[in-house]
Amino acid sequence: MRNPLQDQLLKAGLVKKSKVAEVVREQAKQRKGKGHPKGDPGQAPGTPVVDTQRLKAEKAQADRELAAQRNAQARARELRAQVQQLVEAHRVATGGDIAYRFQDGELIRQLWVDAGTRAQLSRGSLLIVRDGGGHAVVPRAAAERIRERDPSMIVLDHAADADGPDDDEDPYYAQFKVPDDLDW
Structure with missing residues (x-):
């Protein structure tokens, strides 16, 4: 016709x-x-010519990237859970009549401790770490294991502060030593 x-x-x-x-x-x-x-002899009539191998390679690459991203998220969740377990297992009981103040980022925080705990915090044998919305006191050995998993969880470490680069920043102020056990 x-x-x-x-x-x-x-x-x-x-x-x-x-x-x-x-x-x-x-x-x-x-x-x-x-x-x-x-x-293409295998292509249906009326469809545009498409490079199928290139599309398959792009899809495979996108799938690999998505899998890597999911693995990284799973690994991060696993590390957070390990840190939480370490904090719960090695938490030192605090409570006392002395307010121990420390800096957490831009804020000044406070824990109530006794004289022995305060002395250990000042020497660096006990450290303060983040615990959910609050803070916890843990021994140095547990804190080092926490530091391996997530260094941002360590809030206060007087031993690391003494070895840090703050002493060499300004030689003039190096002559004025401030004691670690200074009360605010």
């Missing part, structure tokens, strides 16, 4: 009868879905 344009072109002598018949057959095949276009 030819369309009127094909009939007009045939009457004008611009196309041959065999060429019109070939085009009609090709159109009929495409309508019925039996024929393949001149591109």
Whole structure:
């Protein structure tokens, strides 16, 4: 079945009868879905030519990146759980009549401790770590294991502060030593 344009072109002598018949057959095949276009023989008619290998490689790369991201999140959750277990297992009981103040970022925090705990905190044998929304006092050995997993959990470590670069920053102030057990 030819369309009127094909009939007009045939009457004008611009196309041959065999060429019109070939085009009609090709159109009929495409309508019925039996024929393949001149591109990829396995591709359905009417679909654009796409580089399937490139698409598969991109999808595989995206899947690998997503899996790596999920693994990293799982590892971070696992490390947080390990830190929480270490804090709970090695927590030193605090409570007393002395307010021990320390700096946590921009804020000044306070724990109530006794004289022995205060002396150990000043020497650096006990450290203060973050515990959920609060703070906990733990021995140095447990704090070192916590530091391996997440160094940001350590809030106060007087032994590390004494070895830190603060002593060398300004030589003028090095002559004025401030005792660690200074009450505020």
